Amino acid sequence: MRIACSLGSLLSVKQVLQCTEMLSETKIDSVWIPETWGMENFSMLGAVANNTKSQKIGSSIINIYSRSPSMISMGAATIDFLSDGRLILGLGTSSIPIVEDFHGVSFENPVQRMREYVEIIRLALTKKQINYSGKIFNLKNFTLLIEPKRQSIPIYLAAINQKMVNLTWEVADGVIFYLRPIDEMKKTIAEMQLQKKIDVTCQIITCVSENSEEAIQRAKKTIAFYVSVGKIYREFLKKNGFETDVTN
Template sequence: MTVRSLHLPVAAQPSVDSFVELAALGERYGYEYAWLPETWGRDAVTVLTAIARETDEIGLGSSIVNVYSRSPALLGQTMTTLQEVADGRLRAGIAPSGPAVIEGWHGVEFERPLRRTREYLEIMRAVMSGETVNYDGDIFSLSGFRLRCDPPSEPVPIDAAGMGPKSVELAGRFADGWHAIVFTPEGLENRLEDLRRGAELGDRAPEDVRVTLSVTACALENGARARRLARQHLAFYVGAMGTYYRKSLARQGYEEAATEIAAAWANGEHDRAVERIPDAMLDDLGAAGTPERARKELRKFERIDGVDDVAIGFPRGADRDEIDATIEALAPER
């Protein structure tokens, strides 16, 4: 059975308390997880700690923290501590992110992202086991240390995010779950084949790798407003966030539209970039419109065999009332 979760806003919020309130609202409405992204706003660790202190049941997770700005040992320590604070409700989501963030914001060369992700997975698990860590990888070598506290009583599952065939295969082979974003139903099914192949290479059952799909959603009585917000959000990701999303959409049959959106955005024609998103593309990638329409669109993702969790995300331009309305309209029991 597919569960429904929250992918908390990537856009700036007024305060840490705003994130806590949204997660608490999600808990009240029965959402399974509150996933928190980390880009160049508030850090995920502090916010997740605050959420853990003010909630009791909803699962908590990072989706995602990158594998360049913190060492793998530090991430292992961090997730150990967060699991303690969260009373066993944590899942850790990691991924390379992309060159725009890693090089432009963190000032670190974006190199060997897949190998780096694999080594993070292995080192984090070693750290969180509580045993002495001895690791000799292509990128990292560690020896002689172990946690100076008890390891998590409830092991922390580590998920990996990715869009390309090789990154998804890596998640299937080495991670406890895969996080997907900006996928059409058909495109997701294609990548699920890569996930299954990775699981087989790792001598694992594909169903043991938990699949979380983040879907941009906006459910408002003013359906036109909801769809406009979703279009603006998609145009930003295709136009401003490097080539990853554009290449992914090209693989999914939207190469011409993605190229036009990116070109318009690069020329400063943001309104034109938004207008280049056809209705079919918008519906293929999200769930936006009136509450009735958004619920219908969301179900097409939940019906995909192999998807365990559909996490609703929110357009960057949505205000707090619009986010709250969407959370209520798309609550799991509805």
């Protein structure tokens, strides 16, 4: 087991940078930066790359509805170069309110869209010219102008429902699980790893404080934040024994 740290969206930019400076002096495996509608992920990863030494750095996650696959491949290649090959590219579909209300894009075909993003990003990092014809995207004569540090950057997918879990085990190098009941998560991992071994990351809401009650309230605030913006989280938690908690 490896220990990593994901610095939450409710932290300020200054706090994230302070944390990464401290984490750089530890033996922690990786540092992850989320993105909602505050800090822009690639900008922050550039700063984190400069603040850290040996730790891997990850996006947790890049909302695929917020950028084209070509733009994400450009950002990933840039950050991987700046970090000397330490990037893990975490991708996700975000939630309907964020995608439609904040980005003005229809939340359509999330699984197929994710499949095509992964395919296009992997092709782009090879530095070969891309002519891609998909159900959603059609690219002509696209090639990265810069030479990628690596032609294969690890891609992890945030997965909640089973269709996205299945896709993750099919096309990704790793999975990012979040807000999943432990028993359900163990069952899913055991079943899926029989098909194919991929890296599994499990994000656990954590608050370090000398005051236990303050820590509990801070953790609850984070849970409420995600449940409020994500119907998919609400429905998933209801299905797995937390209907009363979510409703209240």
